[in-house]
Amino acid sequence: MTDTKTWARVKSPWVLHFNSGACNGCDIEIVALLTPKYDVERFGIKLEPSPRHADVLLVTGAVTHQCAERLKRVYDQMPQPKFVVAIGACACSGGVFEGNYSVVGGVDKVVPVSAYIPGCPPRPEAIIDGVVKLLSAINPPKQKKQAGAPKAEPAPIVEEVKQNAQ
């Protein structure tokens, strides 16, 4: 039963895109994910319009003081289990805006973040890689018996994400 639940969650992550003060560079890369070239619907990823429908919150840009409250509210509106992915250097740490009078900092200053995807902006391939790593952290693939294959290092977020998924 739990297996079915995890399977369904991994195969159908619906995302909500939130711009907390980005320059639109990362946003364009996110939109590029939905285009025929990258087509993330392959993984069952759908861009949802309402936070109530979403499982994953994609946040771009350094969080401004104005936006921090709104970001928190959007996060609170999402149903459990929910994950946040910080996309771009600014969302990860504040980037070049770190220390600015109008900026709180990275997304993790406001809401808990499950995966960081750095880059300015990150390539669509990098975003897909980050999302797939997040999904495999929820549902680790069964170890294939291959002689000499290097053991994959578990991502540091795995334990926290697993608890969140239960």
Add this chain to the structure above:
Amino acid sequence: MDFVLDPMLIFRILVFPGFTFILFLTLFCDWVERKLEARIQNRVGPMVAGPGGILQPLADFIKLLTKEDIEPRDTKKLVFRYSPLLAFAIMVFAMCFLPIDGASVLSTGGFDGDLIIILTFATIANFLLFLAGWASANPYGTIGSARVLTQFLGYDIPLYILALTPAFIAGSLNIATIAGSQSLPFILLAPWAFVLFIITIQAELERDPFDVPHSESELVGGLETEYTGAKLAFLHLTRDVQVVFGSALVVLLFLGGSSGPVFFGLDWFFYTLWFVLKLLVVVVISEYITTVVARLRIDQVLTGNWKILLPAALLSLMLTVALVTWVYHPFGIGV
């Protein structure tokens, strides 16, 4: 009528061609639509969940069922909770009247006037969807449901009139009789009614170019905006069952229902096969229209309804009545 608890009847209601069959047919049609839409847009569509992504709708459904269910403070709790479930139940109940494997789920020939009954069920389901959005205490939900109401009140009238066309040719309001009397499918006898019926079904199902009630770019999620978890799952499922229901109606009224060649004496199997194949043809036509046309504005939708579709439906009925009375019946065509 004495009611006997027959195991065969329970099997027919719960498994085939009842609830389980309808559920999986719905999820399958949803997958066909998503794949087709993706291919038309030069994408590949769902790939990872099951072979070719065929389990994608099931994964979406299970995931929504297991998510947290949030009820915002200002919602009308009773309506908010039960209308999605009731809408789904009524649509499945309406499906049970359709002769899928040659007979309806209750394995009777139906009764005179069941065509009107199932159209009424579809209307009630739409009304419950309106209530679902209205109770959700959200401006987008309210606008979405107001649009649902405006649209289905208008498009129900041409739908009923156009559904009367095959009924008139067959001389019966019993849906099994209509399907059964199509030795020559009614699409050949009244192609104009078929085209109008497809357009009206698009509007009734709120699909492009008539999808103003849940136009994502203006209304967030329309009436679904505040819904989470299992309620959202049932709202989505209701929409998908409505698509299957509309397509099934087209199959039964214009494409000869489940009739087709039967081999090896497996009549129920081949009847179901022909029904599902014809259903898929209609779903493909419908999805093709949805994908290639753009969305109309709400005023254009209403103008199109009252100024074009309603007179066209009446003209279609008059043309059919004239042809049947003076051409088809005297020359023995399609009788």
